[in-house]
Amino acid sequence: MGETMELTFPVVDLSKIDGDERGATMDVIKxxxxxxxxxxxxxxxxxxxxxxxVEKHTKEHYKKCMEQRFKEMVASKGLDQVAQTEINDMDWESTFFLRHLPKTNVNEISDLEDDYRVVMKQFAVELEKLAEKLLDLLCENLGLEQGYLKKVFYGSKGPNFGTKVSNYPPCPKPDLIKGLRAHTDAGGIILLFQDDKVSGLQLLKDGNWVDVPPMKHSIVVNLGDQLEVITNGKYKSVMHRVIAQTDGTRMSIASFYNPGNDAVIHPAPALVDEGAEKSDVYPKFVFEDYMKLYAGMKFQAKEPRFEAMKANAATI
Structure with a gap:
């Protein structure tokens, strides 16, 4: 399973999207x-x-405000003396959340330095533009009209957009506790700025865990459950996890461009075959209802979530 798979990890040079190599670049994305x-x-x-x-501020903020708190949490749970049994109900990570849309909370997080706030707001504006550009490229590949995905995500108040800032400190027993347990992402499209020195992110492909290679100044993109539903399974959200490392703290800044709470999510009619059996069509639901369900089932398979949404469909 080793390196041969890693070499083929899809890398997209987005600067080529406006030139002669547009077609080939779109094919890589597809x-x-x-x-x-x-x-x-x-x-x-x-x-x-x-x-x-962003990286400099994030790492400084972790050292100054989060590291000690994490150590105290580990000590209070006795995890530094961890027994020889696997721990399946928590993650070896230190995180905080920033909300950008529909309304920002960046000013309300008390221990952020002003410079850090300013730079995270700038970064969020750039990421939002990038997410919307990518959604249009997906529309093009799927044969949907330009703006279709953005419109579906919009609901009545615009999309939900937020960032999970995580640090994965060195872990004494990485074989017994995951940095972050395996899951698919519930939302729309996810843009990740990850550490280029300390690895750990893996995705499940054809039954094997494959490393997502750290590359300097790259943005890792992955698709959430909502895009699987809208594409009626043509695109799939994929199980991924973070492996804790024994040395080095891994930084991860994941920004989630998600539908608005009241957005109605359903397969795009253009992507449902005319004679499709009802059982082959993904459910229709309100995004907020899906998120309530996901909260309790995050670290389980996604299929039962979709089934539960189908069962509820009569209520929409």
Missing amino acids: DACENWGFFELMNHGISHELMDT
């Missing part, structure tokens, strides 16, 4: 969406300088 659920973006238009500043 193949990645259909067969991987993940791809890595280079030359995505977000300045390296901005990314470096």
Whole structure:
């Protein structure tokens, strides 16, 4: 399973989307969406300088405000003395959440330095633009009209957009506890700025766990459950996890561009075959209802979530 698979991890040079190689670039994106659920973006238009500043502030903030808290949590749960049994009900990670849309909470998080707030707001604006550009590229590949996905996500108040800032500290027993347990993402399209030195992110492909290679200044993109529903399974959300490492703290900044709470999610009519059996068509539901269900089932298979939504469909 080793390195041969890693070499083929889909990497997209987004600068080529406007030139002669547009067709080939769109094909790489299409193949990645259909067969991987993940791809890595280079030359995505977000300045390296901005990314470096975000990274510097994030790592400083962790050291100053989060590291000690994490150590105390580990000690209080006795995890530093961890027994020889696997721990399946928690993750070896230190995180906080920033909300950008529909309304930001960046000013309400008390221990953020002003410079950090400013740079995270800038970063969010760039990521939002990138997410919307990618959604239109997906529309093109799927044969949907431009703007279709953005419109579905919009609901009545616009999309939900937020960032999970995580650090995965060194772990004494990485074989016994995951940095983050295996799951698919519930939402729309996810843009990840990850550490380029400390690895750990893996995705499940054809029954094997494959490393998502750390690449400097790249943005890793993955598809959430909502895109699987809207494409009626043409694109799939993929199980992924983070393996804790024994040395080095891994930084992960994941931004989730999700439908608005009241957005009605359903397969795009153009992607449902005319004579399709009802059982072959994904459910229709309100995004907020899906999220309530997901909250209790995050670390389980996604299929029962879709089934539960089908069972509820009569209520919409």
